[in-house]
Amino acid sequence: MITVLYFARLREALGTGSEQIALPPAVRDLEGLRAFLIARGEAWAEALGPGRPVRVAVNQDMAADDTPIVEGDEVAFFPPVTGG
Amino acid sequence: MTVRVQTEDFDISAEIAALRRDNPKVGAIASFIGVVRDINDGDAVAEMTLEHYPGMTEKSIEGIITQARGRWNIFDALVVHRVGTLKPLDQIVLVIVTGGHRGDAFAACEFVMDYLKTRAPFWKKEKTGAGARWVDARESDDIAAERWRIKG
Numbered sequence: 001m002i003t004v005l006y007f008a009r010l011r012e013a014l015g016t017g018s019e020q021i022a023l024p025p026a027v028r029d030l031e032g033l034r035a036f037l038i039a040r041g042e043a044w045a046e047a048l049g050p051g052r053p054v055r056v057a058v059n060q061d062m063a064a065d066d067t068p069i070v071e072g073d074e075v076a077f078f079p080p081v082t083g084g
Numbered sequence: 085m086t087v088r089v090q091t092e093d094f095d096i097s098a099e100i101a102a103l104r105r106d107n108p109k110v111g112a113i114a115s116f117i118g119v120v121r122d123i124n125d126g127d128a129v130a131e132m133t134l135e136h137y138p139g140m141t142e143k144s145i146e147g148i149i150t151q152a153r154g155r156w157n158i159f160d161a162l163v164v165h166r167v168g169t170l171k172p173l174d175q176i177v178l179v180i181v182t183g184g185h186r187g188d189a190f191a192a193c194e195f196v197m198d199y200l201k202t203r204a205p206f207w208k209k210e211k212t213g214a215g216a217r218w219v220d221a222r223e224s225d226d227i228a229a230e231r232w233r234i235k236g
Contacts, residue, residue, distance in 0.1 A: 008135055009207070060137075060144075079207060083200060
């Protein structure tokens with residue numbers, strides 16, 4: 001299982017802040033996980049699709065498309081940050 | 085270093101006193117406070133709600149302070165950032181840097197703030213007359229942070 005978190009605008013658009021996902025065998029990296037989530041339906045494609053302003057952290061470090069995803073990881077999707 | 089994310093307000097005098105306590109080498113203390121404005125992008129803001137990523141937010145600010153310590157000659161730094169619902173006039177964020185001299189303290193304080201704005205996972209949602217909206221990231225904040233990039 002992996003833990004997937006969604007924050008701010010994405011949490012509202014997707015209707016969840018956190019979920020446990022059984023890691024699909026085909027998913028090896030962040031790009032694969034994002035494609036798996038986008039395939040869930042329109043709201044997911046709208047929120048996470050190519051060109052959307054989405055940042056991703058894996059185990060609380062900023063990640064890129066080729067960052068590996070393995071069992072037990074915590075993956076967080078969120079919009080560009082606006083603190084301070 | 086001290087990093088706190090909290091709903092409670094903060095008192096800059098108490099925080100400075102704690103950070104400089106018993107260190108007679110401190111010759112300069114630079115600080116910054118960010119507060120809630122009553123207007124943003126031309127609309128009146130009644131209140132805002134700040135959300136963060138517990139764990140990563142603190143870790144990312146600690147990483148920013150560590151970078152500042154590597155680049156400037158400073159003694160210590162503190163960041164307090166509030167989350168939850170805030171109203172105009174409320175304090176949002178406090179940065180304090182202590183050092184031997186003002187130049188490094190000023191620079192490190194501004195660097196920490198510029199990096200926090202573009203890297204630490206916080207998100208603002210503001211309530212205006214037209215309803216609630218998530219605040220978009222500003223290009224000017226990216227440009228401010230970019231200034232600190234070490235030229236290769």
